[in-house]
Amino acid sequence: MASQVAQERVFNFSAGPAVLPVPVLERIRDEMLCLPGAGASVMEISHRSKPFIAVQEQAKARLMRLLGVGDDHDVLFIQGGSRLQFSMIPMNLLRGQPGPAQYVLTGTWGASALEEAVKEGPTEVIYDAKDTNYDRLPKVSELKINPQAAYVHVTSNETIQGVQFPADLNIGNVPLVCDSSSDFMYRPYDISRYGLMYACAQKNAGPAGVTVVVIKKELLERSQANLPGYLNYQLHSKADSMWNTPPTFAVYVLGLVAEWLEETIGGLDKMYAINQSKAAVLYEVLDQYPQFYLGHARREDRSLMNVTFRFGKAELEKAFLKQATEQGMDGLAGHRSVGGIRASIYNAMPMEGVRALADFMTDFAQRNA
Template sequence: MTRAYNFNAGPAAIPLEVLEQAQAQFIDYEGAGMALMEMSHRSATYEKVNQEAQDLLRELMNIPDNYKILFLQGGASTQFAMIPMNFLSEGKAGAYIDTGAWAGKAIKEAKVIGEAVVAASTKEDSYMRTPKASEIVVPENAAYVHLTSNETIGGVQYKTFPEFANAPLIADMSSDILSRPIDVSKFGMIYAGAQKNLGPSGVTVVIVREDLIAESPKTIPAMLRYDTHAKANSLYNTPPSFAVYMVGLVLKWIKGKGGLAALEQYNLEKTALIYNVIDESNGFYVGCANQEDRSTMNITFRIKDKDEELEKKFIKESEAAGFVGLKGHRDVGGLRASTYNAVPLESCAALAQFMKEFQQRNS
């Protein structure tokens, strides 16, 4: 079969080698005579899968020993509610940095639970940049500071992270986790839906400092308490076992690529192919995000004068040429290429060539 040039924003590309390995083990997992999906999550076989995935993630991200790794369900959207439910005690406020659609959804959900304040916002700049540290005002009663490390819709990404002395930093890294090395110890908690850089949809990774979840409030349901899942090693209820297995395979693939430092350079090389076409197009293509805040995961751009008819033509012709997922998000329009870890260099080179040729035909 011919593989598509997959630039979907999520669910997104999974490494071909991982898919082939999963295919080979799909019906008969390691000689068990059954698929992993058919096995009890209490079995020694699945417990090994669960633990190996945790151990690999800890190794690749250099996660300190005083952090728990949880495999949960419900996506980042459930975390938007779980975070304030677990951390907003009486008299405390959640401080949120508003950088776009996903940060906005986290803020909206937090306000349902308790007090949430906007510590900084780039709304006046159409969410096309990240705020400077001097713009962030954190209230004294902040229980935590929350940010979205990479906004998939706007294509904006933090290059460095702010630090706060009196409140732990919590980051939604759904769309750029494992794309580069980070210092986990600078965060109280990191969470990410798997369906962009980690594997298939269905599992959400939470990396959280143990002292923050030592005793979750007894006033919320057990399934929504972090300590419930930490004490049970993510096996309190039936987990998304196949998705966790796939995450483990992706982590092995990342390790085989040389780890996060090597992957970061690979991602920069990939995205440079496309950004260079935009920057050298003499205004035919226009990047949306401020140059210093451009994402290496989601490249957002328009065609000159926001020509929607020409953009529709671009989408139609790109799809005919085998490209998938280049239409911008419905809320903002335009064009977007999501270049997550599993998107190969060859796909980015093919897109860059297509963009050049499209410009030549339509200038």
């Protein structure tokens, strides 16, 4: 039975929820009936029990080590996905502030974040790549940052278009707020550059249900007491992310993924090197057949996480997807809003899967050019 299930596992290029490391899935399987020391599964015990508190504390400690979080920041576990953060961020960080929130729009998700912020208070768009179909990123020097701004919001990796900032931005003293949902922990960070970094877990860090918010402690002072309780960062921080029942299973898996990153991969430096090699394999094929595969992102702005392209002959898309599925590669259809192909190669996608896709792409191009 187990081996049959294993044989059915495909190379899963889904953009999210997405591939998880096999050793993490095996560990979940092994601990499904009984979390060591708990006498029951992690889903069946109180969030106030010692075993669960240990699970959550360890997950947080591992994330802090991986991200290089020190005393200036706190790490929160919140539900509601990244979309709830689109609202919570302006509610907590813009309300009552003298300056506007500034938004850098490099793709669909940044634009969606802005849609929520405008409901809360004054906003300014300081970069918008919509005219070129979000195929590029700005340099910091191109951004007119208002020194009075409540914060500047960026999306480190635009999951749909496949453009990614390659490094931590240095925007000076204005708090940098970064949606890292689709590239969370793909490389090491200088976390001191961030006022707030957030990421739903279901792409690069675990299952759906938990969103990680790394927030500079001084920003917690901005949360106003009349906010609905759940939407108040300060309450979550004071209660150690136990203000209400946390998503216990999701936090547990997030902790296991962090353990895998630390102990099996060997940290975010190593993960970054692997991610660079994996992405290079796919982009090499795009560059080898530039008339056949039309990459979406400008070369210098390419994402290491979501490789997006179309076909010179658009009619080949269906055949590509069908044949890829037949060869055990799934989840490759581009987002419904843009079409084309999107290969999501998050941390847990093995090089073997990337090579299988690159070989298939080469063969497909040769057969159909």
